[in-house]
Amino acid sequence: MKEFTCIICPRGCSLKVDDNGNVTGNFCPRGKEYAINEITNPKRTITTTIRVKNRKDTVVSVKTTCAVPKGMIFEVMKVINTLSVNAPTRIGDVVLENILDTGANIVITKNID
Amino acid sequence: MRTVDLVVIGGGSAGMAAALQARKEGIHDILILEKEDSLGGILTQCIHNGFGLTEFKEELTGPEYLQRFVDQVITEKIPYECGAQVLDLSKDKVISYSKDGKFETLKAKAVVMATGCYERSAGAIQTPGDRCSGIITAGAAQKYCNIKGYMVGKRVVILGSGDIGLIMARRLNLEGAKVICVSEIMPYSAGLNRNIQQCLKDYDIPLYLSRSVSRTIGKDRLEKVILSAVDEKMNFIPGTEMEIECDTLVLSVGLIPYISLLNNVDCPTSSTKGAVVNNYMETMIDGIFSCGNCLHVHDVVDFVTDEGRTAGHGAALYLQKRIHKENDIKTIAGNGVSYIVPQFINKNADENITLKLRVRKPLKDQWVMIKSGDNLIQKIYKSAVIPSEMLLINLSKDKLAQITDNLTIQLEDK
Numbered sequence A: 001m002k003e004f005t006c007i008i009c010p011r012g013c014s015l016k017v018d019d020n021g022n023v024t025g026n027f028c029p030r031g032k033e034y035a036i037n038e039i040t041n042p043k044r045t046i047t048t049t050i051r052v053k054n055r056k057d058t059v060v061s062v063k064t065t066c067a068v069p070k071g072m073i074f075e076v077m078k079v080i081n082t083l084s085v086n087a088p089t090r091i092g093d094v095v096l097e098n099i100l101d102t103g104a105n106i107v108i109t110k111n112i113d
Numbered sequence B: 001m002r003t004v005d006l007v008v009i010g011g012g013s014a015g016m017a018a019a020l021q022a023r024k025e026g027i028h029d030i031l032i033l034e035k036e037d038s039l040g041g042i043l044t045q046c047i048h049n050g051f052g053l054t055e056f057k058e059e060l061t062g063p064e065y066l067q068r069f070v071d072q073v074i075t076e077k078i079p080y081e082c083g084a085q086v087l088d089l090s091k092d093k094v095i096s097y098s099k100d101g102k103f104e105t106l107k108a109k110a111v112v113m114a115t116g117c118y119e120r121s122a123g124a125i126q127t128p129g130d131r132c133s134g135i136i137t138a139g140a141a142q143k144y145c146n147i148k149g150y151m152v153g154k155r156v157v158i159l160g161s162g163d164i165g166l167i168m169a170r171r172l173n174l175e176g177a178k179v180i181c182v183s184e185i186m187p188y189s190a191g192l193n194r195n196i197q198q199c200l201k202d203y204d205i206p207l208y209l210s211r212s213v214s215r216t217i218g219k220d221r222l223e224k225v226i227l228s229a230v231d232e233k234m235n236f237i238p239g240t241e242m243e244i245e246c247d248t249l250v251l252s253v254g255l256i257p258y259i260s261l262l263n264n265v266d267c268p269t270s271s272t273k274g275a276v277v278n279n280y281m282e283t284m285i286d287g288i289f290s291c292g293n294c295l296h297v298h299d300v301v302d303f304v305t306d307e308g309r310t311a312g313h314g315a316a317l318y319l320q321k322r323i324h325k326e327n328d329i330k331t332i333a334g335n336g337v338s339y340i341v342p343q344f345i346n347k348n349a350d351e352n353i354t355l356k357l358r359v360r361k362p363l364k365d366q367w368v369m370i371k372s373g374d375n376l377i378q379k380i381y382k383s384a385v386i387p388s389e390m391l392l393i394n395l396s397k398d399k400l401a402q403i404t405d406n407l408t409i410q411l412e413d414k
Ligand SMILES: Cc1cc2nc3c(=O)[nH]c(=O)nc-3n(C[C@H](O)[C@H](O)[C@H](O)COP(=O)(O)OP(=O)(O)OC[C@H]3O[C@@H](n4cnc5c(N)ncnc54)[C@H](O)[C@@H]3O)c2cc1C
Pocket: B009, B010, B011, B012, B013, B014, B015, B033, B034, B035, B036, B039, B040, B041, B042, B043, B046, B051, B084, B085, B086, B087, B114, B115, B116, B117, B138, B139, B142, B164, B167, B255, B258, B261, B291, B292, B293, B294, B298, B299, B300, B301, B302, B304
């Protein structure tokens, strides 16, 4: 049995999924779909920062281009924390491709001149 | 003295949207004054995603969202000055500001206020205990972490469960800090449910409700906080103390519209702590408009952009002498509603109007009733309402035509 809050709409239903994958507590069908994804393969997009080498006290924001498995968040963070770039940076610049074989690239999300 | 048709004070999301809309409606002589080194406002430091779903139908991070507007300001060649802090605004719209250490004045024909908000600090909530380092607002922590790359602490307690607090809980945790808990004085969270799931539950960070910091302890740096349960009257309940060792207390205890520039013009304000406005976002002072977080605190930037456009549209009408001056219909926050923006509607506006409101507490299965006097104009079913999610109600031109009396919006159980 797993319990969590549906995040699809503000009603925020408390969903319960039993060991056979039956969903209860959902007010509408969207909650059921969400619950099943959450149980089978929960994923999250990561947004964080990396160092800008040629600027003092500056980091630039980056993100994963798609969601990565929730269980890998800290592993992915470890790799991202080894990355750095030089300014100028442009939104969409790829810093690393296919991080840890997740299919996600790490891209810049901020222009720094 | 130099004159400018439209001066926009503040180059955040609201200000940029206002300037772009006014330009679109034929206003040429515009100037945006921004105190920071670049346009963009607070979104510069909001590096998480979830912005732009309404505006662009895609999920963007804060910096990506704002860059799209900066690009448009540049393409449209709208003049802006950064490093320009406005110090004073008078009733006849004379603006003084400092720029590169120099003092400048100019006269505007119309003004859009888009100065954003500020955070309540430890002083403002009067946390009892030692005044040591390690107590910081969530917005300041966000700036250190996301712009400069400094970690604010190793063991962190977050006070207040507003969205910025929740976002920072996740952020600091990702960067390797131990976020021990989030403590909220109210019996429900001030943040969106999805943020509680994604930022707290995902990382097993506990959220304590009806609990607040009753004492901070530390010599130079914070060493401990005491969390105590509160009763319905928000008084600490003796015997419920929890002692938590931490080096940092992050405060996410509320945002307040930044409107000190309006003080000199005797501008009436409302319960939102921002200016009273009509459907053009015009304040009660002729030709001065207001939008974004300095009008009322928003949680979704897409709505800020939209409100900025309304203000820009109003300013354009004003400059073209096409604005309707009568504020004939008052909007009244009835049962269960804490505020409505705008506070006045012009019946002859001849355009669709969006009313924005917040409810007082979380409720399920509600009718939102919109009444003009005793006449029901519209009722809308909501399966759930929460204070952290602003409700938008669109009044079409036909609905507007049915309105004869003041407009009350209230909640009723289904
Ligand atoms: C810390 C924090 C975090 C937030 N996080 C989110 C989030 O994650 N998601 C979300 O959707 N919303 C978030 N919000 C809400 C956010 O404020 C709005 O989404 C939106 O960005 C506000 O736009 P604005 O233009 O009204 O204000 P701002 O973006 O704050 O812009 C105001 C601008 O006015 C300038 N200014 C102020 N005073 C003067 C002066 N005297 N002279 C010249 N310039 C001046 C400021 O420098 C600033 O650039 C957050 C708000 C805060 C305070």
